[in-house]
Amino acid sequence: MKSAIPHLRIVVAASALAILGYAGFSIWVVGWSTDAAMRGDVIGTWKSFAVAAFTFWIGSSSGGKAAPESKGDNP
Secondary structure: OOOOOOOHHHHHHHHHHHHHHHHHHHHHHHHHOOOHHHHHHHHHHHHHHHHHHHHHHHHHHHOOOOOOOOHHHOO
């Protein structure tokens, strides 16, 4: 069994392309669009993305660090 993520470069490139594309769209919406609802949706999406990234960071940095308090806690 391989320990590496298959096609990691493709996954990273596709994710970066999606974020950059949405960033470009966001700049247009906030800078030149007059639709207040669309502006709010775009800003809300970036806020949700920030919360998700922070949550992922907290979860991944603390993952596996919890130690059982006694030998009986770990089956």
